[in-house]
Amino acid sequence: MMAATLPQAPFRMDQKRIALAILLAALVLVIFRGVLPAGLIRLPEGMVLPFADWINAAFTFARDDLGLMTLTRAISDAVEACLDVTANLLYGKSRWPHIGPIPWVVIAATAGMAGYALAGWRLAALSAGTFVWIAVMGQWKWAMETLSVIVVAAPLSVAMGLLLGTLAWRSRLAERILNPILNIAQSLPHFAYMIPVVVFIGVGPKAGAIVTVIFSVPPMIRMTLLGLRGVSPEIIESGKMSGTTRWQLMTRVRLPAARTEILIGVNQVIMQSLAMVVLASFIGMPGLGQKLLQLLQALKIGLSVEIGITIVLLAIVLDRMSKAWAVKQPEHAEGPWLHRHRLLVIWLGLVALGFALAWAHPYFSEVERRQALSMAGPVDAVVGGFIDLVDPVTDWLRWFLITWVLIPLRDAFLWLPTSAVLLALAGIGWRIGGPRSALVCLAFALPIALSGWWDRAMITAYTVFVSVTLALLVGVPLGLIGAANETRAQRFLLVCDTAQTFPSFIYLIPVIMLFGVNDVAVVAAVMVFATVPIVRYTIEGLRNIPPEIVESAQMSGASRAQLLWHVKLPLAVPTLVVGANQSIMFSLFMVIIAAFIGTQDLGQEMQRALSSTDVGKGLVLGLAVAFMGLLADHLLLTFSRNLRRT
Numbered sequence: 231m232m233a234a235t236l237p238q239a240p241f242r243m244d245q246k247r248i249a250l251a252i253l254l255a256a257l258v259l260v261i262f263r264g265v266l267p268a269g270l271i272r273l274p275e276g277m278v279l280p281f282a283d284w285i286n287a288a289f290t291f292a293r294d295d296l297g298l299m300t301l302t303r304a305i306s307d308a309v310e311a312c313l314d315v316t317a318n319l320l321y322g323k324s325r326w327p328h329i330g331p332i333p334w335v336v337i338a339a340t341a342g343m344a345g346y347a348l349a350g351w352r353l354a355a356l357s358a359g360t361f362v363w364i365a366v367m368g369q370w371k372w373a374m375e376t377l378s379v380i381v382v383a384a385p386l387s388v389a390m391g392l393l394l395g396t397l398a399w400r401s402r403l404a405e406r407i408l409n410p411i412l413n414i415a416q417s418l419p420h421f422a423y424m425i426p427v428v429v430f431i432g433v434g435p436k437a438g439a440i441v442t443v444i445f446s447v448p449p450m451i452r453m454t455l456l457g458l459r460g461v462s463p464e465i466i467e468s469g470k471m472s473g474t475t476r477w478q479l480m481t482r483v484r485l486p487a488a489r490t491e492i493l494i495g496v497n498q499v500i501m502q503s504l505a506m507v508v509l510a511s512f513i514g515m516p517g518l519g520q521k522l523l524q525l526l527q528a529l530k531i532g533l534s535v536e537i538g539i540t541i542v543l544l545a546i547v548l549d550r551m552s553k554a555w556a557v558k559q560p561e562h563a564e565g566p567w568l569h570r571h572r573l574l575v576i577w578l579g580l581v582a583l584g585f586a587l588a589w590a591h592p593y594f595s596e597v598e599r600r601q602a603l604s605m606a607g608p609v610d611a612v613v614g615g616f617i618d619l620v621d622p623v624t625d626w627l628r629w630f631l632i633t634w635v636l637i638p639l640r641d642a643f644l645w646l647p648t649s650a651v652l653l654a655l656a657g658i659g660w661r662i663g664g665p666r667s668a669l670v671c672l673a674f675a676l677p678i679a680l681s682g683w684w685d686r687a688m689i690t691a692y693t694v695f696v697s698v699t700l701a702l703l704v705g706v707p708l709g710l711i712g713a714a715n716e717t718r719a720q721r722f723l724l725v726c727d728t729a730q731t732f733p734s735f736i737y738l739i740p741v742i743m744l745f746g747v748n749d750v751a752v753v754a755a756v757m758v759f760a761t762v763p764i765v766r767y768t769i770e771g772l773r774n775i776p777p778e779i780v781e782s783a784q785m786s787g788a789s790r791a792q793l794l795w796h797v798k799l800p801l802a803v804p805t806l807v808v809g810a811n812q813s814i815m816f817s818l819f820m821v822i823i824a825a826f827i828g829t830q831d832l833g834q835e836m837q838r839a840l841s842s843t844d845v846g847k848g849l850v851l852g853l854a855v856a857f858m859g860l861l862a863d864h865l866l867l868t869f870s871r872n873l874r875r876t
Contacts, residue, residue: 245664252657252668259650270649278682282846289429289845302430310436312382317435320374320381331374333588333595334365339580341547347573348554357551360543368602369518369540376517376544379435379510380503383442387499390443391450392492396480398451399458408451415448417815417859419822420509421836422852428513428843438507438515446502453495457488493556500548501731508541508733509823512840518544522735531613531743532606538736545731613743620744628750636696636749643692648679651688655861663868674861678854683832687854690831693749694817694858697756701813705761706806709768710794719769726766734759734823747827755827759820760813767809771802804873811866818859 259266268274292298317323322331342358364373398405423441431437461484469483485492508519518541525534568575588595617624652675659671678687712722737755745751775798783797799806825833832851839848 246661249657249661252653252660256650256653256657259647259653263645263647263650266647266649271647272684273648273679275682277680279680281677281681281850282844285846285849286844289426293430299430306431306436306440309382309386309439313378313435313439316378316381317375320378321371331596333584334361334370334597335587335594336581336584338362338365339584340577343573343577343580345547345551345554348551348558353550353554357547360547363543364540365597366603367536367540368597368599368604369521369537370596372516372518372521372537373540373544375435376504376507376519379439379442379507379515379517380500380548383439383446383507384496384500384503386443387446387503388450388496391447391495391499392454394447395451395454395495396458398455405455412448412451413860414853414856417818417856417863418852419819419833419836419855420445420506421512421822421833421840422848422855423506424510424513425840425843425845425848428840429845433514435515437513438510441510441513442503442506445506446499449498449502450495453491453498454488457491457495458484460491461487490556493552497549497552497556500552501545504541504545504548505733508735512837519733519735526735526738526742529742530606531739532608532610533604534739535609535613536604536606538739542732542736545733546728549727549731617743624744628745628748631750631753632748636753639696640689640692643688643695644685646688648684652676652679659865662865662872667864667868670864671861674857674864678857681850681854683835683851683854686830686832686835686851687858689829690818690821690833690855691858693753693756693821693829693831694814697753697760697817697821698810698813700753700757701760701764701817702810704757705764705809705813706768708761709765709772712765713769713772716773719773722765722769726762729762734820737820738824738827742827749829751827752821752824752829755824756817756820760817763812763816764806764809767805767812768802771805771809772798774805775801804870807866807870807873811863811870814862814866815859818855822855 259270263271269277314323315329318330319332320330320337338358338361341361342354345357346354364370394408398408423445424437427437427441427444431440465483465487466479469479474483507515507517508522511517511519511523514520518537522534522537522541525537564570584594593601652672655671655675656668659667659669663670678684708722712719737759738751741751741754741758745754779797779801780793783793788797821829821831822833822836825831826837832855836848836851836855838844839851
């Protein structure tokens with residue numbers, strides 16, 4: 231035993247010493263920045279590689295020489311045909327096949343019955359009530375424009391995810407090829423997906439649908455792979471002994487056995503689809519997202535709140551219904567046909583009643599804008615009064631944060647030499663995971679420096695740093711409060727679940743209302759968005775501590791404070807690290823989205839690339855954000871694994 235453990239000590243000591251030496255070298259570069267050659271402070275222009283030009287050349291070759299434009303146009307035409315059908319059904323778009331619109335009372339009744347069938351009266355009331363709200367508030371057409379795209383995009387994403395996930399499960403090579411693609415795809419900001427689609431497809435609903443499909447596929451692939459791998463060997467053996475063919479074994483045994491994981495993937499696809507459809511307003515996608523963007527730009531808070539409530543309600547309904555479908559087990563009813571299909575009969579009756587009401591009075595078919603309710607006036611009045619009340623505080627807070635925190639920190643990040651940052655990242659990586667982690671850190675950080683967007687990346691890093699720090703200061707105490715007892719923990723987790731269903735646009739409404747359009751609003755929006763995973767993982771980390779350890783500490787006479795600081799928190803640290811990792815990823819996404827209200831970061835440049843349809847620039851910027859996220863992910867997960875081993 232001693233012979234096995236003795237050689238490890240010098241190695242670990244050497245690893246620590248090497249890491250310390252690298253970090254000291256980085257510190258020396260920082261201290262002596264004033265005398266450093268310009269090439270060590272920022273890479274010289276001659277070393278900046280034209281990644282954008284290479285990508286643009288590749289896209290031009292694929293579009294013009296390989297004829298990819300013809301293929302993409304055929305795909306977009308097929309998608310547009312599907313969108314025409316759903317648009318006609320949902321809001322009566324004046325194009326072939328002219329088969330709509332379905333009255334809003336019918337859709338509300340259908341949503342209510344679906345909710346009841348999946349989870350009972352509460353979900354039925356929430357589902358039906360959401361569509362009643364949309365109708366009476368005069369937002370029906372905008373909401374149906376959004377849903378018409380989701381109805382097309384989500385099934386396509388699910389089908390593609392199932393196929394690719396099954397392929398990855400069957401072929402080890404396919405899995406190895408897909409894994410890095412999925413890692414990068416799930417780290418890319420939303421705008422990075424839009425630019426290539428605009429180049430090949432154009433703008434409008436079909437572009438929004440296609441970018442939504444591409445964005446939503448990765449989680450479905452991962453959940454399909456996870457589900458198929460988790461099927462019990464006994465179930466497979468039982469299927470084989472029953473004489474099933476390979477096709478029957480897959481369709482009637484493996485996929486049904488992986489049903490829960492696959493349906494969780496469906497839930498993620500639906501939520502990703504809603505998030506992207508809302509953001510696709512930047513590429514001409516009509517609907518709730520476009521209306522919200524217009525209202526936010528015009529600072530019409532009351533109307534923005536109305537649209538925001540609608541988006542939130544839709545997100546909650548879609549989330550709850552898809553989750554209920556995932557956990558609901560198939561039921562086998564017996565008895566007469568009418569008894570077995572009573573819900574179908576009730577639904578058909580409600581549909582018939584809905585069509586009759588719509589025929590009798592046009593109000594039940596579509597609520598016109600002049601008939602719609604609105605709370606914009608009262609909301610504006612309340613918001614105006616509240617802003618006047620807190621304005622002295624928010625003005626002082628905005629001045630203090632900008633003058634004494636944000637600008638100094640931003641300048642400090644920009645002041646750091648590129649060489650020092652690269653060495654520091656290598657040193658941290660070496661300390662946490664040895665030379666392999668150091669190389670991984672450099673592999674992610676060096677391309678950002680070579681791209682010529684280092685300063686913008688540092689501004690993004692500074693925003694994420696401030697936001698995540700504030701999120702930790704707020705989220706950890708909230709998590710500690712939530713974990714105090716099981717009832718409170720369930721309530722806090724429910725709030726976290728609900729908050730995570732909100733499309734990121736929603737978080738901009740309150741911060742613009744309070745702080746206006748500036749860096750403070752950006753930091754506040756990102757902080758709120760990033761606090762949710764911190765709270766969740768703090769609660770989960772404290773809940774999952776073995777009770778026998780807690781009891782042992784209590785029997786040893788530990789006080790509540792000692793129990794928390796010396797037992798619970800140290801054991802929960804690995805889970806807290808995972809929460810911090812999620813918080814960083816959330817922050818990166820939110821920083822890019824919030825760029826249109828402040829900060830000169832990668833997100834703002836990405837929006838400019840989207841406006842000019844510069845594919846190369848957009849993808850370079852998107853990959854820079856992805857590499858920052860993957861770098862943080864690698865360091866934190868490696869650190870968490872090391873903690874779990876000890």
